[in-house]
Each structure stands twice: as C-alpha cells, then as structure tokens.
Amino acid sequence: xxxxxxxxxxxxxxxxxxxxxxxxxxxxxxxxxxxxxxxxxxxxxxxxxxxxxxxxxxxxxxxxxxxxxxxxxxxxxxxxxxxxxxxxxxxxxxxxxxxxxxxxxxxxxxxxxxxxxxxxxxxxxxxxxxxxxxxxxxxxxxxxxxxxxxxxxxxxxxxxxxxxxxxxxxxxxxxxxxxxxxxxxxxxxxxxxxxxxxxxxxxxxxxxxxxxxxxxxxxxxxxxxxxxxxxxxxxxxxxxxxxxxxxxxxxxxxxxxxxxxxxxxxxxxxxxxxxxxxxxxxxxxxxxxxxxxxxxxxxxxxxxxxxxxxxxxxxxxxxxxxxxxxxxxxxxxxxxxxxxxxxxxxxxxxxxxxxxxxxxxxxxxxxxxxxxxxxxxxxxxxxxxxxxxxxxxxxxxxxxxxxxxxxxxxxxxxxx
Numbered sequence: 001x002x003x004x005x006x007x008x009x010x011x012x013x014x015x016x017x018x019x020x021x022x023x024x025x026x027x028x029x030x031x032x033x034x035x036x037x038x039x040x041x042x043x044x045x046x047x048x049x050x051x052x053x054x055x056x057x058x059x060x061x062x063x064x065x066x067x068x069x070x071x072x073x074x075x076x077x078x079x080x081x082x083x084x085x086x087x088x089x090x091x092x093x094x095x096x097x098x099x100x101x102x103x104x105x106x107x108x109x110x111x112x113x114x115x116x117x118x119x120x121x122x123x124x125x126x127x128x129x130x131x132x133x134x135x136x137x138x139x140x141x142x143x144x145x146x147x148x149x150x151x152x153x154x155x156x157x158x159x160x161x162x163x164x165x166x167x168x169x170x171x172x173x174x175x176x177x178x179x180x181x182x183x184x185x186x187x188x189x190x191x192x193x194x195x196x197x198x199x200x201x202x203x204x205x206x207x208x209x210x211x212x213x214x215x216x217x218x219x220x221x222x223x224x225x226x227x228x229x230x231x232x233x234x235x236x237x238x239x240x241x242x243x244x245x246x247x248x249x250x251x252x253x254x255x256x257x258x259x260x261x262x263x264x265x266x267x268x269x270x271x272x273x274x275x276x277x278x279x280x281x282x283x284x285x286x287x288x289x290x291x292x293x294x295x296x297x298x299x300x301x302x303x304x305x306x307x308x309x310x311x312x313x314x315x316x317x318x319x320x321x322x323x324x325x326x327x328x329x330x331x332x333x334x335x336x337x338x339x340x341x342x343x344x345x346x347x348x349x350x351x352x353x354x355x356x357x358x359x360x361x362x363x364x365x366x367x368x369x370x371x372x373x374x375x376x377x378x379x380x381x382x383x384x385x386x387x388x389x390x391x392x393x394x395x396x397x398x399x400x401x402x403x404x405x406x407x408x409x410x411x412x413x414x415x416x
Contacts, residue, residue: 025158025235026154026219026231026232026235027154027214027215027222027232028234028238029158029235029242030154030157030161030218030299030303031070031211031215031218032070032236032239032240032242032243033164033239033243033295033296034157034211034296034302034303034304035066035206035239035300036246036296037115037208037296037299037300038114038115038117038293038296038297038300039114039205040296041293043198044059044205044247044250044254045250045253045254045258047251048251048253048255048256049259050194050259051195052180052255052259053181053185053255054195056181056248056251056252057185057188058199059244059248059251060244060248062203062206062244063240063241064240065206065207065400065404066206066207066240066243066244067236067237067240068396068400068401069212069372069375069404070211070212072375072376072389072397073211073212073215073375074216074232075383075387076375076378076379077215077216077217077224078220078228079229079383082220082314082382083213083216083220083311083314084212084216084217084314084374084375084378085097085213085312085313086315087378088100088374090382091378091381092374094315096374098315099370100315100370100371101312101314101315103367104209104210104213104307104311104371105311106367107208107210107304107363107364107367107371108339109339109346110363110364111208111300112301112304113343115304115343116134116297116301116343116344116347118293118296118297119133119134119137119293119294119298120133120347120348121293122293125290126290130348134347134348137298137301138340138344141302141340142336144157145302145305145333145336146337148326149323150218150222154218154222157298157299157303158299160295160299161296161299163291163294163298164246164295164296166288166289166291167246167253167289167292168246168249169288170276170288170292171249171252171253173288174252175256176256184255200407200408202247203404204407206244207368207404208364209364209368209371210303210304210307211303211307212307212375213307213308213311214307217306217310217314218306219232221322254272257276258275258276276289301340304339305336308336309332309333309339312335313329313335316331318331318332319332320332366408368404369409372401372404372405373405375401376398376401
C-alpha cells in the first residue's frame with residue numbers, strides 16, 4: 001500500500017509539473033513561432049550571407065522590443081475582453097475600424113502568399129508539383145480552423161511550429177567558428193547603408209501587423225482573465241526569446257556555410273536549400289531545412305488567416321470564435337477559408353514568387369506605423385488607468401515603438 005501511495009504521489013507530482021509548464025504555452029508561443037515565418041527565414045539567411053555574424057546582436061536586441069509590443073496586446077485583450085478590431089471600432093469609430101482591417105486584410109493575404117511560396121519551394125524540393133503541394137497545405141489549414149476548438153487549433157499550430165527546431169540542427173551542423181562568431185557579435189557596422197537597410201528589414205520581419213490582431217483575439221478565445229496576465233506575459237516573453245533564437249540559428253547557418261562558400265545573395269527557399277545541400281549534404285539541405293520552412297509556413301499561415309478573420313469579423317460585429325461551429329459563425333469561417341483559397345491561388349498562378357515576397361515586405365513596411373499607432377492609442381485610451389504603462393517604462397515603449405515605425409518607413413523609402 002505504501003508503495004502504491006508513493007507511486008501515486010510521484011505521478012501526481014509529474015502531472016502537476018506538466019500542467020504548470022503547459023500553463024505557459026499559449027497564444028504567445030503560437031504567435032512567436034509564426035513570427036519566424038518564411039519571409040523572416042529568408043531575411044535572416046540573407047543577413048547571414050551578406051553580413052555574417054554581425055547580424056546576431058540585433059536579433060538579441062529585438063527580443064525585448066518584440067515583447068514590449070506584444071505585451072501591450074495581451075493586456076488589451078485580457079482587460080477589455082475585446083479583439084483589436086472591435087476595440088478600434090469602439091474607441092475611434094467604424095471608419096477607423098475599416099482602415100485598420102483594410103491594413104490587416106492586406107497584411108494577412110500578403111503573409112499567406114509568402115507562406116504558400118515557402119511551401120511551394122518545399123514541394124519542389126520533394127518532387128511534388130507546386131499546385132499539389134500548395135493545394136494540400138491549404139486544405140489542411142482550412143480543416144484545422146474548422147475543427148471547432150481554439151485549444152485544438154493552438155496545439156496543432158504549436159506542434160507544426162515546433163518543426164522550426166530543425167533550424168537549430170542546421171546551425172549546430174554548420175560548425176561555426178566560435179572566434180569569428182564572438183567577433184561578429186560585438187561588431188555592428190551601423191553606418192553602412194547596406195547593413196542599415198537589412199537591419200531595417202529584420203525589424204520589419206519581427207513585428208507583423210497580423211500578430212497584434214491574432215494575440216489579442218487568442219487570449220479571449222483561450223478565456224484568460226486578469227488573474228492570468230502574469231502567465232500571459234511569461235508566455236509572450238518565452239515566445240519572444242524563442243523566435244529570435246530561431247532567427248539567430250538561421251543567421252549562423254547561412255554565415256557558417258553559404259557565406260563561407262562565397263554565396264553573396266539569396267532569393268528563394270529552393271536556392272537556400274540547394275546551397276546547404278552542396279555544403280552540408282543532401283539530408284540537411286533538403287529534409288532538415290525543408291522541415292523547418294514547412295513548419296514556419298504552416299503555423300504562420302494559420303495565425304495570419306485567423307488574425308484576418310478575427311479582425312474583419314470584429315469590426316463588422318460578426319460572431320468570431322474558434323470555439324463556435326460553422327453554423328454559429330459562418331461569416332468568420334468563410335473569411336478564414338477565402339483567405340487561404342486566395343493566397344494559394346495567387347502562388348499557384350504566379351511566375352515570379354520572389355518579387356511577390358519583396359512586394360509583401362514593402363507593404364508591411366507601409367502598414368507597420370499604422371498598426372503600431374493604433375496599438376499605442378488603444379493602450380492609452382481603452383485600458384483603465386491602473387492597467388496602462390507608467391513612468392519610465394511607458395516612455396521606453398513609446399521610444400522603441402517610434403524607432404520601429406521609423407525603420408519601417410526607412411525600408412519603404414529605400415526600396416522605392
């Protein structure tokens with residue numbers, strides 16, 4: 001009997017430990033895994049190829065910046081129990097609500113095009129026709145969203161996103177020289193225009209408009225309350241560190257392999273994979289890197305489409321919960337489905353996917369100041385005083401947000 005009691009206590013303790021860890025796995029982890037999407041992966045690889053290890057330190061600095069922005073989103077969602085689009089409509093009127101969801105729709109469809117472009121690249125690597133690989137991915141994503149449970153969608157999304165661990169494998173397998181890595185981390189050629197441009201692109205790749213809409217809606221669907229704000233902050237903080245660590249792994253992989261073999265420019269997932277295959281062998285280049293891209297594309301497509309469906313439904317007052325069945329929220333699910341269909345069709349029909357990806361990045365640069373502007377205005381207006389930023393931290397977040405918006409505009413001006 002004593003042995004049975006000890007065994008029960010051991011298993012109960014292990015279950016409690018697992019439940020404690022699961023408490024910190026939520027919208028923050030999901031949205032941050034989506035943040036390292038296909039476009040971000042290509043941007044990080046390009047950074048490693050062109051500037052080597054000197055782009056690692058900026059990725060570290062971006063961790064707290066990303067946390068600051070998404071933490072505001074968490075507080076807005078939990079305290080107001082309103083999605084981002086609904087909060088904008090309520091505080092600033094339907095006209096501004098339409099402006100916000102117009103920007104969101106463009107960003108979400110643009111993100112889907114980018115993610116499906118990455119999936120098409122992986123399809124080609126595996127010998128599948130692009131139309132088949134992209135169509136299968138779109139059907140799978142639509143089915144996941146129609147499952148009728150937010151928690152189920154979140155678990156599936158995090159499981160798919162965990163394939164991005166493959167990027168850590170490629171970083172280790174690339175055997176970077178520690179001395180060169182250390183020198184690169186303390187070298188930041190900020191005055192070089194080429195470095196500054198790519199740094200701006202990395203900033204733009206970190207904070208996506210759809211991330212804000214997604215996380216604010218997700219904490220509501222997850223039924224988190226004000227007693228769980230601390231948990232939500234941990235969830236967001238862990239996710240911010242995780243996504244930037246993945247970006248660093250990609251930078252290291254590209255710097256230690258492709259750059260060392262004098263590859264100076266990258267344009268597509270397929271080119272990166274072929275380059276890694278030539279340097280590290282076919283298994284790493286094709287299977288491991290492909291798995292990371294596939295996971296990144298799937299979770300980002302899921303998050304971007306849900307963000308779009310949530311935001312548009314909120315502004316127009318439509319039922320909009322993943323916990324609803326299709327018959328209870330038809331408008332929400334139709335928007336979600338059409339976003340995938342549109343993104344998939346554009347990629348299948350497109351000839352120049354590289355140019356499409358560039359166009360999406362430029363568009364995000366235009367939209368970022370608008371989205372961050374709304375977020376800061378809502379934080380100051382929609383929250384009760386006790387839940388608003390105070391003192392030095394408030395001024396720090398305002399300064400950081402201003403810098404991020406300036407970087408987005410700089411990217412746009414430079415490209416034009």
